[in-house]
Amino acid sequence: MMTTEHFAALSFVARMGTRKKVHAFVRVKPTDNFPHEMIRYGDDNKSIDILLKKDTRRGVVNNQQTDWSFKLDGVLHDASQDLVYETVAKDVVSQALDGYNGTIMCYGQTGAGKTYTMTGATENYKHRGILPRALQQVFRMIEERTTHAITVRVSYLEIYNESLFDLLSTLPYVGPSATPMTIVENPQGVFIKGLSVHLTSQEEDAFSLLFEGETNRVIASHTMNKNSSRSHCIFTIYVESHSRTLSDEKYITSKINLVDLAGSERLGKTGSEGRVLKEATYINKSLSFLEQAIIALGDQKRDHIPFRQCKLTHALKDSLGGNCNMVLVTNIYGEAAQLEETRMVKNLEKELALLKQELAIHDSLANRTLVNYDPMDEVQIAEINSQVRRYLEGTLDEIDIINLRQIQEVFNQFRVVLSQQEQEIESALRRKYTLIDKNDFAAISAVQKAGLADVNGHLVGEPDGQGFGLGVIPFSFKPGKKIKSKKTFKDQLSIPVRKEGASSPLSTKELDISPSKTQLILPPRDGDVKDMRDRETSSTEPFPSDSPKEELRPPRPSTPPSKPVAFEDFKNERGSEINRIFKENKSILNERRKRASETTQRINAIKQEIDTTKEALNVQKALREKQGEYENKGLMIIDEEEFLLILKLKDLKKQYRAEYQDLRDLRAEIQYCQHLVDQCRHRLLTEFDIWYNESFFIPEDLQVALKSGCSIRPGMVPINRVVSLGEDDQDKFSQLQQTMLPEGPESVSFYNAKVKTEQKHNYLKAITGLQQVNKK
Numbered sequence: 001m002m003t004t005e006h007f008a009a010l011s012f013v014a015r016m017g018t019r020k021k022v023h024a025f026v027r028v029k030p031t032d033n034f035p036h037e038m039i040r041y042g043d044d045n046k047s048i049d050i051l052l053k054k055d056t057r058r059g060v061v062n063n064q065q066t067d068w069s070f071k072l073d074g075v076l077h078d079a080s081q082d083l084v085y086e087t088v089a090k091d092v093v094s095q096a097l098d099g100y101n102g103t104i105m106c107y108g109q110t111g112a113g114k115t116y117t118m119t120g121a122t123e124n125y126k127h128r129g130i131l132p133r134a135l136q137q138v139f140r141m142i143e144e145r146t147t148h149a150i151t152v153r154v155s156y157l158e159i160y161n162e163s164l165f166d167l168l169s170t171l172p173y174v175g176p177s178a179t180p181m182t183i184v185e186n187p188q189g190v191f192i193k194g195l196s197v198h199l200t201s202q203e204e205d206a207f208s209l210l211f212e213g214e215t216n217r218v219i220a221s222h223t224m225n226k227n228s229s230r231s232h233c234i235f236t237i238y239v240e241s242h243s244r245t246l247s248d249e250k251y252i253t254s255k256i257n258l259v260d261l262a263g264s265e266r267l268g269k270t271g272s273e274g275r276v277l278k279e280a281t282y283i284n285k286s287l288s289f290l291e292q293a294i295i296a297l298g299d300q301k302r303d304h305i306p307f308r309q310c311k312l313t314h315a316l317k318d319s320l321g322g323n324c325n326m327v328l329v330t331n332i333y334g335e336a337a338q339l340e341e342t343r344m345v346k347n348l349e350k351e352l353a354l355l356k357q358e359l360a361i362h363d364s365l366a367n368r369t370l371v372n373y374d375p376m377d378e379v380q381i382a383e384i385n386s387q388v389r390r391y392l393e394g395t396l397d398e399i400d401i402i403n404l405r406q407i408q409e410v411f412n413q414f415r416v417v418l419s420q421q422e423q424e425i426e427s428a429l430r431r432k433y434t435l436i437d438k439n440d441f442a443a444i445s446a447v448q449k450a451g452l453a454d455v456n457g458h459l460v461g462e463p464d465g466q467g468f469g470l471g472v473i474p475f476s477f478k479p480g481k482k483i484k485s486k487k488t489f490k491d492q493l494s495i496p497v498r499k500e501g502a503s504s505p506l507s508t509k510e511l512d513i514s515p516s517k518t519q520l521i522l523p524p525r526d527g528d529v530k531d532m533r534d535r536e537t538s539s540t541e542p543f544p545s546d547s548p549k550e551e552l553r554p555p556r557p558s559t560p561p562s563k564p565v566a567f568e569d570f571k572n573e574r575g576s577e578i579n580r581i582f583k584e585n586k587s588i589l590n591e592r593r594k595r596a597s598e599t600t601q602r603i604n605a606i607k608q609e610i611d612t613t614k615e616a617l618n619v620q621k622a623l624r625e626k627q628g629e630y631e632n633k634g635l636m637i638i639d640e641e642e643f644l645l646i647l648k649l650k651d652l653k654k655q656y657r658a659e660y661q662d663l664r665d666l667r668a669e670i671q672y673c674q675h676l677v678d679q680c681r682h683r684l685l686t687e688f689d690i691w692y693n694e695s696f697f698i699p700e701d702l703q704v705a706l707k708s709g710c711s712i713r714p715g716m717v718p719i720n721r722v723v724s725l726g727e728d729d730q731d732k733f734s735q736l737q738q739t740m741l742p743e744g745p746e747s748v749s750f751y752n753a754k755v756k757t758e759q760k761h762n763y764l765k766a767i768t769g770l771q772q773v774n775k776k
């Protein structure tokens with residue numbers, strides 16, 4: 001429950017805050033209806049009080065009472081990302097350049113804003129979080145500290161179920177590590193063997209690494225089925241500095257750990273098994289070990305600090321105690337809807353507890369083992385879903401009945417699984433079937449030659465022993481099934497051909513069959529064509545939730561539109577979201593550029609004025625020297641005019657410096673925005689290409705290759721067999737497409753590279769097949 005989580009989080013941060021070395025802050029997630037009467041901040045903004053209304057019916061005059069009070073270093077309410085950085089991170093980062101290790105951690109319930117605080121919005125410069133800002137600060141300080149040679153390295157580690165993952169291992173020059181990573185201690189500190197550490201000489205490189213890691217974080221949550229809210233992520237900036245002037249001076253090394261902790265909500269253990277239970281146990285343990293370690297650090301009597309109890313504290317060992325700066329930000333939700341009802345909830349809880357006890361007695365009388373009656377959480381529901389799947393697959397013999405709630409959920413999940421399977425079958429059919437024009441006799445005879453249809457035009461089933469064929473025919477189209485009905489050849493010529501990617505479904509009615517036109521269509525099925533179309537479109541939807549889901553593809557035209565025309569369509573439909581972001585970023589970029597150019601103009605104007613003033617001063621000085629200088633007790637006497645000029649010059653120089661600093665900041669922002677714009681553009685184009693090929697083409701290069709290599713026209717051969725992947729690959733790819741594609745340019749290029757390799761591979765396979773057929 002939210003209330004409990006609030007108190008748990010607040011008391012955690014307050015307990016940590018009492019430790020000398022730890023600075024504890026609370027950041028409250030903004031909300032429209034903040035319960036001011038219930039959550040109060042101290043005047044110094046260094047405490048949070050939770051107030052609960054007393055029962056007014058009892059006639060208490062002062063109907064408020066402080067129920068809980070927590071002391072902290074600061075409360076960040078409605079705080080901008082700027083302010084948050086200034087408050088919690090700036091000093092830690094600046095001291096890192098003097099050799100102090102620093103750790104900044106975000107703690108709190110899932111959804112309360114940890115990642116927003118740490119990483120921020122990766123599409124919006126203004127809302128960037130502590131991570132990119134820390135990198136900017138580090139590079140800015142390096143620029144200022146010309147006396148020192150400073151190198152910066154970064155790494156990005158994820159800890160999930162007590163296993164270590166390198167979030168930057170996808171970089172081409174890194175590659176996956178052969179052995180699992182281990183935490184190693186040496187006199188210099190703690191390091192992680194096997195974790196890639198990347199030298200970055202400029203801000204932009206560092207940003208790229210950050211984006212790469214962020215992308216991998218999201219990808220991993222899909223492909224490895226990891227729940228990203230259940231892992232700890234540590235981005236580390238390693239700084240190494242030595243004086244350029246004093247050759248004997250030692251190196252100063254330090255690290256800044258920026259930690260996005262796993263969600264602190266207590267995960268239900270009851271009813272969960274396997275992976276889920278493991279996750280729950282590991283998170284609960286690692287967060288409480290973290291607490292123990294920090295408490296032990298603050299306790300002077302303790303000489304043993306339990307760092308090695310879990311990977312999190314072990315990895316942070318040299319950045320938690322001693323000379324380290326440590327900041328803990330606890331993110332909490334601003335809503336406290338449940339706070340108001342706490343009293344009522346408490347009563348209901350009491351009642352519920354009684355009822356549960358009673359049920360337990362019943363259970364034990366009825367010889368049933370301990371049963372849990374709590375509502376299902378998402379973890380438990382997922383578990384039931386998996387049970388249902390296993391049951392349907394036959395790997396689970398029966399699903400034990402536990403209680404009414406569970407039975408209801410089992411039925412519910414049956415429905416979920418069933419409708420998912422329906423969708424899968426339908427889209428599989430759509431991938432595999434296509435129609436060849438019945439008037440295109442060349443096509444028909446080619447297909448007959450290839451042994452795919454018999455002399456009557458009836459389809460031959462599985463292409464046993466053929467050099468190339470149609471792949472596996474779905475059950476409903478296998479010989480002996482309905483497909484062999486008494487339809488005439490003309491009605492019947494729906495050649496099952498495997499088809500790549502998204503398609504343009506058409507019903508037979510919509511299909512305009514004219515000679516020499518070949519169109520890909522779905523095998524006509526009564527009534528549900530539209531339904532299937534919707535489903536498939538959403539199942540291959542490359543954009544996350546906020547883009548239009550139910551996109552209806554118009555029929556595939558016989559001649560595809562030109563790319564510029566198609567691009568316009570794409571930007572209004574499938575690509576609208578990315579296009580919007582792209583335009584938004586571009587306008588931010590332009591605005592910054594404009595400001596930078598204005599600032600440059602101002603700087604030039606100031607510079608000119610400085611020059612003029614200097615000249616005027618020189619004239620004055622010369623005049624003074626000519627007239628003979630006045631001196632009074634060793635002090636030079638100058639006249640008012642000269643004095644004013646000096647003041648003016650000083651003021652101008654100050655302005656100049658300020659403007660110059662602004663310009664530098666603007667340039668950094670421009671660089672960052674440019675990066676985002678490039679990323680967006682790249683993604684927009686890549687998505688478009690994929691969409692375009694899927695919508696209008698089987699790849700052109702393959703058509704060309706086939707034309708020159710074979711006697712059969714490309715449109716009539718089951719060309720999709722040529723470009724299609726094996727059954728398993730196909731599944732892998734549709735998964736890849738769904739999971740990786742939305743996640744950013746790095747994944748797109750990964751996906752592209754992979755698809756290209758596989759297509760090449762399959763193309764070669766198919767060509768060999770075709771040649772064998774030709775020989776026959």
Ligand code: ADP
Pocket residue numbers: 028029030108109110111112113114115116117229331
């Ligand atoms: P967590 O990492 O703790 O699970 P997130 O950082 O992902 O939570 O936040 C959940 C959602 O709330 C995100 O969409 C995020 O953009 C938004 N959000 C969180 N904190 C803020 C904030 N201070 N201002 C605006 N949006 C926020």
Ligand code: MG
Pocket residue numbers: 111114115116229260
């Ligand atoms: Mg998060």
